[in-house]
Amino acid sequence: MNTTVLASVTFIYLASFLVFLMAEVSGKGTWARSGRMIVITGFIFQTAGIALRWFESHQAGIGHAPLSNFFESLVFFSWAVALLYLLYAWKDAKGLIGVFAMPVASLLMAYASFSPTIDTRIQPLIPALKSNWLIIHVVTCFLGYAAFFMASSFGIVFLMVKGSQENRGSIGDMLEKSLKTGFILFTFGIVTGSVWAHYAWGRYWGWDPKETWALITWLIYAAAIHVRIRDGSVSRRVAFMTVFGLASVLFTYFGVNYLPGLHSYQ
Amino acid sequence: MGTRLLWHMRLLKGLSSLRLTIGLLLWLVFMCILGTVIPQLPVQATADVSMATHVAGLLSLKDVFHSLWFLVPTIILGLNAAACMYLWRRTLERYRAEPPLPRAGLHEITMRTADIPEKVCSDFKVILAGTHKTVQYEDGGDPVIMGENGRVRVYAPFIVHAGIILILLGAGLGFLGYKGTIEIPVGQESNTVTLANGSIMHLPFRIKCEDFKIDYYENGMPSEYRSELTFVQDNDLSMHTSVLVNHPASHGGILFSQSGFNQNPVAALKVGTPSGTSRFRAAEGLIIRLKDTGYNVRVDKVAEDLMRMGPCVHLVIETPDAPKELWIFKEFNSIAAAHPGLVEKMPQLNPSLVTPYTFSLEGVTNSYATVLGINRDPGIVFVGLGSMLFLIGIIISFMVVHERVLITATEAPSGLVVKIARMKNGKPAAPEKYILEQEDSSLEVRS
Numbered sequence: 124m125n126t127t128v129l130a131s132v133t134f135i136y137l138a139s140f141l142v143f144l145m146a147e148v149s150g151k152g153t154w155a156r157s158g159r160m161i162v163i164t165g166f167i168f169q170t171a172g173i174a175l176r177w178f179e180s181h182q183a184g185i186g187h188a189p190l191s192n193f194f195e196s197l198v199f200f201s202w203a204v205a206l207l208y209l210l211y212a213w214k215d216a217k218g219l220i221g222v223f224a225m226p227v228a229s230l231l232m233a234y235a236s237f238s239p240t241i242d243t244r245i246q247p248l249i250p251a252l253k254s255n256w257l258i259i260h261v262v263t264c265f266l267g268y269a270a271f272f273m274a275s276s277f278g279i280v281f282l283m284v285k286g287s288q289e290n291r292g293s294i295g296d297m298l299e300k301s302l303k304t305g306f307i308l309f310t311f312g313i314v315t316g317s318v319w320a321h322y323a324w325g326r327y328w329g330w331d332p333k334e335t336w337a338l339i340t341w342l343i344y345a346a347a348i349h350v351r352i353r354d355g356s357v358s359r360r361v362a363f364m365t366v367f368g369l370a371s372v373l374f375t376y377f378g379v380n381y382l383p384g385l386h387s388y389q
Numbered sequence: 390m391g392t393r394l395l396w397h398m399r400l401l402k403g404l405s406s407l408r409l410t411i412g413l414l415l416w417l418v419f420m421c422i423l424g425t426v427i428p429q430l431p432v433q434a435t436a437d438v439s440m441a442t443h444v445a446g447l448l449s450l451k452d453v454f455h456s457l458w459f460l461v462p463t464i465i466l467g468l469n470a471a472a473c474m475y476l477w478r479r480t481l482e483r484y485r486a487e488p489p490l491p492r493a494g495l496h497e498i499t500m501r502t503a504d505i506p507e508k509v510c511s512d513f514k515v516i517l518a519g520t521h522k523t524v525q526y527e528d529g530g531d532p533v534i535m536g537e538n539g540r541v542r543v544y545a546p547f548i549v550h551a552g553i554i555l556i557l558l559g560a561g562l563g564f565l566g567y568k569g570t571i572e573i574p575v576g577q578e579s580n581t582v583t584l585a586n587g588s589i590m591h592l593p594f595r596i597k598c599e600d601f602k603i604d605y606y607e608n609g610m611p612s613e614y615r616s617e618l619t620f621v622q623d624n625d626l627s628m629h630t631s632v633l634v635n636h637p638a639s640h641g642g643i644l645f646s647q648s649g650f651n652q653n654p655v656a657a658l659k660v661g662t663p664s665g666t667s668r669f670r671a672a673e674g675l676i677i678r679l680k681d682t683g684y685n686v687r688v689d690k691v692a693e694d695l696m697r698m699g700p701c702v703h704l705v706i707e708t709p710d711a712p713k714e715l716w717i718f719k720e721f722n723s724i725a726a727a728h729p730g731l732v733e734k735m736p737q738l739n740p741s742l743v744t745p746y747t748f749s750l751e752g753v754t755n756s757y758a759t760v761l762g763i764n765r766d767p768g769i770v771f772v773g774l775g776s777m778l779f780l781i782g783i784i785i786s787f788m789v790v791h792e793r794v795l796i797t798a799t800e801a802p803s804g805l806v807v808k809i810a811r812m813k814n815g816k817p818a819a820p821e822k823y824i825l826e827q828e829d830s831s832l833e834v835r836s
Contacts, residue, residue: 325646
């Protein structure tokens with residue numbers, strides 16, 4: 124049941140993307156408002172789907188938060204992107220940010236729901252995942268990923284918008300907010316992951332590919348924040364670095380699965 | 390002395406520069422990428438290698454995270470943070486308790502009032518006190534009211550950089566510790582640790598594995614691994630504890646975690662010989678020397694259930710002619726009864742193939758050995774403290790706004806001139822409306 128509800132979200136987010144696209148083409152605010160309403164509808168469905176999956180997990184006698192396998196992480200990543208879109212781009216960004224954010228949220232859901240290689244079943248936890256740190260680590264990391272994704276979306280728009288610094292003002296502010304939020308959340312995710320690794324594997328850091336790539340992502344965004352401090356405000360260089368950082372986020376999440384390590388999704 | 394000070398300050402400024410920080414961070418990004426792209430060799434033991442080999446190892450990219458290419462920039466990053474903290478004292482001077490009114494970004498209000506400047510400032514102080522922490526002082530003879538919020542943000546860079554330094558210090562101290570594994574068969578004791586670099590060390594106490602258990606879910610997936618351990622110090626039982634995944638134990642400053650296990654099936658073999666019957670308990674790899682002939686029997690494989698025919702052991706017997714292979718099944722009699730002529734077709738199943746012996750298998754049992762992760766890390770407290778400081782620092786830095794509102798009043802021919810300056814995070818900002826609208830009917834506002 125939960126997979127059916129979650130699969131439907133793919134099409135709701137896809138519809139919002141098309142409506143945002145219309146908003147950009149037509150320049151009419153009505154389309155952008157409709158797009159945001161569709162996003163809210165999808166977000167409610169997705170939240171309900173996640174809650175239902177958690178409930179069904181308890182019904183099956185397994186009873187764990189739906190954050191433990193690749194399918195569940197994709198769903199949560201998509202949910203986090205939609206949440207941060209609603210938080211950061213609700214008022215100011217009109218349809219433009221939705222054109223970047225919502226197809227990604229939709230694609231993540233499509234990959235989770237329709238890829239034949241992804242197991243959508245609720246599985247019991249392996250011993251290493253049986254920890255209270257699972258929820259806090261995964262939630263903070265994925266919210267961090269989503270905030271970095273939003274920062275890079277704002278970065279792309281910032282680089283696209285022509286004109287003076289003032290014209291880019293609100294985009295720059297949102298970029299900075301999402302960059303800082305992402306940095307706090309991702310740092311929290313790395314720290315909680317280290318504490319968990321200390322208990323589960325007996326060491327807080329082991330240069331596992333996932334850990335190393337998480338550090339790479341963290342270093343890139345730390346550098347972006349220092350560039351922001353040096354330049355005095357969000358500049359083209361900062362925007363470029365957030366876009367560069369997105370590549371690292373994607374590799375940290377997807378690419379590392381192709382490297383041998385303790386974090387690879389099974 | 391002056392030249393020395395200049396040199397000292399130039400070095401500090403160079404070390405604390407943002408350009409250096411950014412360069413180092415990006416260099417570390419590059420090295421980390423190399424560390425995941427180039428296959429990394431395990432850490433090598435350094436005790437028995439020459440200095441030249443040791444230096445070559447430090448320059449090698451096959452162990453990036455222990456190479457000079459990674460360690461030196463990391464140390465410079467720590468110095469960069471330390472220099473920032475040192476120079477941060479100067480930045481603090483800008484935030485001293487009684488700052489002068491800034492020259493730029495002032496909002497001026499001309500008030501047609503008979504009140505004296507002190508009275509007007511006092512009124513503004515009451516207004517500001519509702520939302521700000523206020524102080525009153527004089528600047529060039531004029532009274533100044535300062536309202537301030539979020540002063541803690543001023544200390545955020547110090548907290549963040551202190552956190553980084555503590556993390557790096559803790560990571561450095563970690564090199565003084567050791568990591569490794571210890572394998573203990575159930576019912577046995579050990580103090581022999583295989584370190585990450587392959588060398589062997591002995592703990593000052595012994596660990597006995599009383600039991601090792603694996604619990605399973607209904608679908609066959611393992612749900613828990615549990616080792617029951619006793620730490621033995623000077624032949625006294627000093628502590629009994631359970632170690633599970635996510636539930637390590639600590640003893641003598643060393644962390645013991647459930648790292649894995651090894652499963653060793655053991656065959657109970659019976660060998661009939663002219664001089665009587667011998668019994669052996671044999672694990673894979675064991676070599677048994679037979680009485681009477683002196684033949685060596687190597688136990689090649691022990692299986693609990695081979696091809697659904699039950700317990701089985703594969704033996705290789707060194708005879709003078711040639712090595713002979715034997716597959717001995719526990720249920721040989723019933724297998725042979727079900728397949729008449731089997732021994733003729735497949736002589737390697739004949740328990741009496743090698744004269745004058747007759748082999749039989751009485752059973753196969755599983756013997757577990759727990760594998761514990763060993764970690765002694767003297768820097769972990771520093772890393773933990775540094776991480777907490779860093780998190781607190783960035784939360785303060787990114788979430789708290791340091792706001793100051795400075796108000797002064799002076800008498801002028803046109804009336805009483807009130808000057809207002811508002812700074813957010815050190816940058817000029819427009820005064821809030823509620824301050825400008827206090828005397829709206831009598832004000833002439835000019836920014």
